[in-house]
Amino acid sequence: MTEAVPMADSPSAVEQADAVVVGARCAGSATAATLARAGRRVVALDSARFPSDTLSTHLLWPAGVAELSRLDALEAVTELGAPRLTKAYAAGSGHAIASEFPQVDGIDYTLCVRRSGLDHAVLRTARAAGADIREKCRVTELVWDGERCTGVRYTDSDGRPAEIRAALVIGADGRRSTVAKLAGALDPYESEPSGRNCYFAYWRDASTEWRDTAAQWRVGTDLGTAFPCDDGLLLSLVQPPAESGKLRPGDAERRYAAALDRIPPLRERLRGCEQVGRVRSATDIVSYFRRSSGPGWALPGDAGHFKDPVTAQGIRDALHYGRLLAEAVAPVLDDPVRLDRAVAAWERRRVRECREIYHWTNRLARGTDMSPLEVELYRAATGDLDLAAITTGIFSRTRRPAELYTPARMARLTAGALWHHRGDPRPVLADLAHEINATAHEFHTSCTTLRGTPPPVPPSSTGTATA
Template sequence: MTQRNESHEAPDATYDAIVIGAGPAGATAAMVLADAGRSVLLLERRGLPRFHIGESQLTYTAEILRQLGLYEDALRQGYPIKTGAEFIFPNGDYRRTDFADQGPLRQPTTFQVERAHFDEFLARHAARRGAELVENAMVHELLFDDDGRLTGVRYEHQKRSHVARAPWVIDAGGRASKIAHHFDTRREISWLRNIAVFRHYTGLDESNNPGHEGDIQIAGHRDGWLWAIPIWPDTISIGAVMPKSVLTGAPSRDAVLDEHLSRAPRILQRLRGTTPASETRVESDYCYYSDMVTGAGWLMAGDAGTFIDPIFSGGTFLAITTGREAARTVDRMLAEPERAGELQQRYAGLYKTGYDSYTRLISAYYESEYRLGAYLIERGFSVDRDRWFARVLSGDFWSDLNPLNTWLRGQRRWDTFAEFEPLHTCPIYPELDAAERAGSPVHDPATV
């Protein structure tokens, strides 16, 4: 047994909550807890900013930023504004979804972001609002009491070992999640085993864009699909998603990205005059889920529990949403500890309902062979200027009023989580959801 050097051991510290990971889920959780007057330690294993993919955002993301009091500041950052999504089919045809089709009182636009910048933006706000942010803090050990309850963490910072204790720990550590690895919670999604190759380009001139400025483009082809996401007015992220076997058989990651790009003339037209601004990166170990997302003394949020293919831009939104709801749950459990079991069960239902719905939407896209609109039309749905379709693409992953959600949930071949109690109240627009559920008309005051 290795003996610790006590001279390098800092005194123990106690908080109301500890949050592991300062990505969108963790930063949001820490911010919400600090706003509630709770003492919260936010530990980030790397220094900020740090690279991440997942640049395109949903309109529901913009709305939750507004609810968190961050929207106006985000607007001032200069991120490109996204008003819709263009889907390019393998035969070269395309269809666009306009997010304004969701209906009145729903946020019709959102941002495209450079994640290193955006993630730091969220983490710095959490610190300004009272969270204790510690960067380059590597969590080495989870601490449990004799009953198996998680009571804190041991982490290293500036070559000193620190112990922090709290009644509740939120693990938002993404793929590096300590809790997921400790309890071996992760399971593969066998039909979503892909890999992504991507890089950034500068010199973007959106006058070359054959579609709408700021849109994400998603182009399907025989070996996978491509994304094109403007992350600054002069910078665009380009990525190719494919089965691992396709990359294995390619001469290089650069070659496979360039060859796949040659299959999407509309994206190539948009790239005229640009030059690569980053190395070509690879993201693997793509999709997983966890049946256990809460336990004695802990909750997981965002990618710590589940990560799903980024085709419809839901990752950051689900991270921020589950981060906020995990924090709200902890705040309530601190106030009413006797309700902990009930509140954790509700949180698990919300977490799983959101990720389950998103997984099914992604699965439908792959099963459609990258022609989701035609696939849904064949099954009796409308997709052109249809509010339900626009809402699903905007983040409506909870409502049971949406007939597309109902159909997706009925497709048992896409089941992942073990049976759970779903939560069908939209966490972003609960009032609008309740009004529609009651049959009340929803009008935009500016139009009446």
């Protein structure tokens, strides 16, 4: 897959490839598989040995499942045994919304697959496509020729130093991306701290009635979910309001149990279930956009863009934009000018396509009580199938949040909320003013920092050039 050439100042060899991918989970393997199928020589490096777990809520809406199909990985993922979730259920403030999922490329179901199996299946797909996947390899440096990235230096699985030169270095190495740091792009140009923390655990599922349902409950300021997954397990996640300070031993377990107690219908869903393993946590969550392209480098997946897990969009976007990046650059890897244009256009596309769901996700991550307008939305959706379908479609990326908040629909929701608060309309009016201000802020952000042309990385941030 790669060609070695002698390196004058080293007893080892410098390899040549068309592209090197740092990180071989969802984004990295999707990129590597697509490049390999296009006939390109691609090496993917990962510090883990697979199968390997990682912190993730790992729900795939139909759009995410469709990406697995496009990657030819769906059969391998299906063999892991996660049930098809064909029903969506959301409840809040005494109102419950039940709906089916929209079809994406003929797929009308959701999957919840633990990352150890999911990532390994996608990695095996990339390897079968012809990508050279190397595990237990840690990248230590980027190689530069002036301001252009031309490769990586890394330690291999035996701890020996090695180097690969490539037309494109793809950093698919997550939120703490080494490539982003070494490229001077680690600090986001747009970010929004979450109002929620995240705690989750697996349970041995005792229910047969709910094994086909992805369920979410909101009670007060708390949000909780129950997603049946592979091996007869259930992923139950809670997102209470964020608390400051580092977690001490036992805090995650206590906060998780306390949140479950505050969400009685989720506790009822878990009745008869046995918790398996420890509670896992994610705190100090920040959604962001980083500069994700430059001469000779690009950042798909969480390395370049991350959204709060409250809407479970990360895996779909990792697969989707990893594939799109590979499709964009595969024909032009031999032409630096066209390559730079392709990665820049890919980045602009991701920003344009993700900014609306980014704003919507941040709204759901506020960590506050359901507002009067949110309660009215739930109330209306219980009897309005189209409204319920729009809501479910937003998660699946087949509908846009703008379709939910049209002027006519907002007027009806406001009128309904005022009727139900006719004794004291002030909370509704305050909520309406808040929503107007939030919408104006989102519009301004979309027209400025998220207009689709991210600011350049300062030239000095890439460090000393080494040919």
